[in-house]
Amino acid sequence: NAGVTQTPKFRVLKTGQSMTLLCAQDMNHEYMYWYRQDPGMGLRLIHYSVGEGTTAKGEVPDGYNVSRLKKQNFLLGLESAAPSQTSVYFCASSYVGGRSGNTIYFGEGSWLTVV
């Protein structure tokens, strides 16, 4: 029962470095999401995907790129990391999006620090 797995869980980057966060789900879900959560704040939607090969911008997409080449994986890329991107990143997946209740599965989060 892996559910939603995020890698890496912790990472420290220098300003200007690039990195990719991987989200993998083994539930055959169509919908996948990337959020960031800053201290004491809510989750803000970065990008999301409604199926393999499709992506869409969320509330705060600038500075991030995503890809969904395989249905089970949703990658979040930072091309040139900035200190403002220091945050906890959550991935989520769902088979019905937001049409029903307890159908959204979250990963455990990835702590990213940019120095």
Next chain:
Amino acid sequence: AQKITQTQPGMFVQEKEAVTLDCTYDTSDPSYGLFWYKQPSSGEMIFLIYQGSYDQQNATEGRYSLNFQKARKSANLVISASQLGDSAMYFCAMSSGYSSASKIIFGSGTRLSIRP
């Protein structure tokens, strides 16, 4: 554009009292869903309750109920008989957009602290 607003950054409540956490939303989509999540200090997101925009009755799940007032665009969470373990961050969320499902956004949260 869709928007979720939680106007209470923090609340203190005495144990065993009922508490209402406020949430207002804005969307132009006729079909949408409203969620409440709990996030304890350990960080995981715990689903509490869901309300569909076309649901006729307010949703209830154990000690949780959602006071859905569609005309006022509010979806307040009511916790009856609060417990110490209810101390956590609480987030209201809304799904809307393509197929009324695909985009899910969150409010800024309310930190609830239960006093013994």
